[in-house]
Amino acid sequence: MINNYRIPLVFLFVLFIHQISQAQAETETPPPYNIKTISFVQNNQNIIPLIQLGDSFQLQFDDLFGNEANYYYVIQHCDYDWKPSQLSKGEYLQGFDNQRIRTYENSFNTLQLYSHYTLSIPNPQTQGLIVTGNYVIKILNEDQTVVFSRKFIVFQDEVSVPVQVKRSRTIENINEMQNLDFAVKSQTLQFQTPLTNVKVLLMKNGQISTGITNIRPQYTIGNDLIYKYNTETQFFGGNEYLYVETKDIRSPNSTVSYVTAGEIYVSNLYTNEARANKPYTYFPDIDGNFLVNLTNVTANVNLEADYTWVAFSLSAPAYFGKKDIYVSGMFNNYSLTPEFKMDYNADKALYEKSILIKQGFTNFCYTIADKNGRIDEKNAVDGNFYQTENNYFVVVYYRANNERYDRVIGKGVASSVDIIN
Structure with missing residues (x-):
C-alpha cells in the first residue's frame, strides 16, 4: 500500500535548517542566593574561562544550605554567537554528561555552614572535550532545573596572535581608552574567505559578557590577517580594582x-x-x-x-x-x-x-x-585612565567552508603595562 503521507526529505532538511537558524543564544543563568564562590580552577588557582583543549580543569562552588544536595551537570557546545552548534553530543564530548557531581565535602570550623562541590573535567563519566569552541556548562538540581550556568572557551594553538595595547587614536578619548592592534598569523592554515570565516572575540580581564565581537580583518598580507582599527577595537581603561x-x-x-x-x-x-x-x-x-x-x-x-x-x-x-x-x-x-x-x-x-x-x-x-543592565563605562564611578593596568585577550575563531562549527584556533594575550602611543 502506498503511503500518501510520506514527508519529502527536502522538507525535513529545510525544517532542520530553519530550527537551527531560530535557535536562541545561550545566556548565563545567575545562581540563587545559596550558591556562592563559583570559579573555574586549574592548579588550585582561579582562572578566566579560557582553557586549552586537552587540559584538565575544575568547576567549584559552595552551597550555603550545607545539606549535601544532589547537583548534575550538562555541557553544551556553541557557535561563535553562543547559539547551540550543529554538533551532536558525541561529536564534542567523550563519555556522558547529565551526571551527578560526586565530589563534595562539608565545611568545618566555620560559623556559616556550606557544602563545597568540585566538578573535575575529565572524570570517569566525562572523559573530556573533543573539539574546541564556545561551551556552556549548566548545573542542574534533582528536578533537572538549571540552578546556574557559566560560559567557557576551549582553544587550540594553531595560529599565533601578536597583540599590542596602544593609547586611543581619537583625541577626545586619548586619556581614557586603550586600543588593541593585533594580527592572526599561520604557517599551516590557508584561510578560506577570511573576511567571513575568521572571527574574533576581544576581552578585557577575561570578561566574556563585555567583549567586542564581529570585527573583520582590516587587510591581509599574504596569509596574515591584520587588525589596526582606530575605534572598533577600543576599550575604556577603567581604574585599578x-x-x-x-x-x-x-x-x-x-x-x-x-x-x-x-x-x-x-x-x-x-x-x-x-x-x-x-x-x-x-x-x-x-x-x-x-x-x-x-x-x-x-x-x-x-x-x-x-x-x-x-x-x-x-x-x-x-x-x-x-x-x-x-x-x-x-x-x-x-x-x-x-x-x-x-x-x-x-x-x-x-x-x-x-x-x-x-x-x-x-x-x-x-x-x-541602567535599568536594562546596560553598563555605562564612559561615566564610570572610578573614571577611565589610559594608564590602568588591564589584561587583554584576543580569541580567534575559524570555520572553513566545509565545516559545521566554529573552531577556536588560537589566542593572543597582552597587558596594558606595555602600552605605547
Whole structure:
C-alpha cells in the first residue's frame, strides 16, 4: 500500500535548517542566593574561562544550605554567537554528561555552614572535550532545573596572535581608552574567505559578557590577517580594582574599618570615594580575581574559610537618581542582579550594600548601569585612565567552508603595562 503521507526529505532538511537558524543564544543563568564562590580552577588557582583543549580543569562552588544536595551537570557546545552548534553530543564530548557531581565535602570550623562541590573535567563519566569552541556548562538540581550556568572557551594553538595595547587614536578619548592592534598569523592554515570565516572575540580581564565581537580583518598580507582599527577595537581603561582582605576575619586592616560579631562576622569597610575626578594612582591588583585564603589554615582552605558579610559604602552623590551602582568582580561573575545593587542612604549621602563573601583577598569595582543592565563605562564611578593596568585577550575563531562549527584556533594575550602611543 502506498503511503500518501510520506514527508519529502527536502522538507525535513529545510525544517532542520530553519530550527537551527531560530535557535536562541545561550545566556548565563545567575545562581540563587545559596550558591556562592563559583570559579573555574586549574592548579588550585582561579582562572578566566579560557582553557586549552586537552587540559584538565575544575568547576567549584559552595552551597550555603550545607545539606549535601544532589547537583548534575550538562555541557553544551556553541557557535561563535553562543547559539547551540550543529554538533551532536558525541561529536564534542567523550563519555556522558547529565551526571551527578560526586565530589563534595562539608565545611568545618566555620560559623556559616556550606557544602563545597568540585566538578573535575575529565572524570570517569566525562572523559573530556573533543573539539574546541564556545561551551556552556549548566548545573542542574534533582528536578533537572538549571540552578546556574557559566560560559567557557576551549582553544587550540594553531595560529599565533601578536597583540599590542596602544593609547586611543581619537583625541577626545586619548586619556581614557586603550586600543588593541593585533594580527592572526599561520604557517599551516590557508584561510578560506577570511573576511567571513575568521572571527574574533576581544576581552578585557577575561570578561566574556563585555567583549567586542564581529570585527573583520582590516587587510591581509599574504596569509596574515591584520587588525589596526582606530575605534572598533577600543576599550575604556577603567581604574585599578579596589580590594577587601578578610583572611583574618576578626581583625580590622587597611580595608576593613571594624568587625562586628553576630551569627557570622560583619566586615565593615572604609568608605570609598568616587575616583572619576581624581588623578590616576597605580596600585597592584589581580585584575578582578579573588583568592580564598585565611590565617592559620590547618587542612583545606576551601573547607575552612568562613563567610563574612562585607559592608560596602561609597560616596558618589553625583550619581544619585541617575543610574544604578553595583559591586562587581570575578567573585560574582560581574553580575548585575539585585543581590549586588547598592542602596542609597540619604541620611549619610552614601551608597551601601552588604554582600556575603568568602574569606580571602577579593578584587571588586563599582559598576554603573541602567535599568536594562546596560553598563555605562564612559561615566564610570572610578573614571577611565589610559594608564590602568588591564589584561587583554584576543580569541580567534575559524570555520572553513566545509565545516559545521566554529573552531577556536588560537589566542593572543597582552597587558596594558606595555602600552605605547
